[in-house]
Amino acid sequence: MKRTRPVLLVLAAAILAVSLPAFAGSKERVRLDREATVGGAVLGPGEYRIELAPSLETVTFFSGKRAVVTARCKVGLAQGRVYGDAVHFSAGEGGREIVTKLVFSSSRHSIEILPPQLAAPPVASAPEIIVPELPQVEER
Secondary structure, three states: OOOHHHHHHHHHHHHHHHHHHHHOOOEEEEEEOOOEEEOOEEEOOEEEEEEEOOOOOEEEEEEOOEEEEEEEEEEEEOOOOOOOOEEEEEEOHHHOEEEEEEEEOOOOEEEEEOOOOOOOOOOOOOOOOOOOOOOOOOOO
C-alpha cells in the first residue's frame, strides 16, 4: 500500500498537468439563476460564456459577444464525484451573493473565483520613532 501511494500521486499530477493546459482557452457556458457578484461586477440571471486565459489565472464572462467581467481565478480538478455542472455561491455584502466556484462535469475542472485585488495593496507602516535629544554635558 505504501508503494502505491506515491505512484498514484505522480499519476494524478501528470493527469492534472496534461488536462489543465487543454482547458485554457476553452469556452464553457454557465447559467446563473439569480443575480450574483463576480470579480466585483454584478451579473444578472442568465447564461454566460466563460473563457480562461492561457495562463489559467483569469476567467472572462461574456454575455453574447460582449465581455462583462474578467476575474482572477485558480483552476484545478474537482474533488469527489461530479454529478453535473455547478455554481457555488457565498453570502456577500448587502444580501448579494458572490460566485466563488464553478465546476464542470464533462471535464471535471473546477474554477475558483478569487476576490478582486485592491487597487493599491495596503502597506503596513511602523510609526515614526522619535528619540529625544539628550542634553549636552560639558566636560571639566
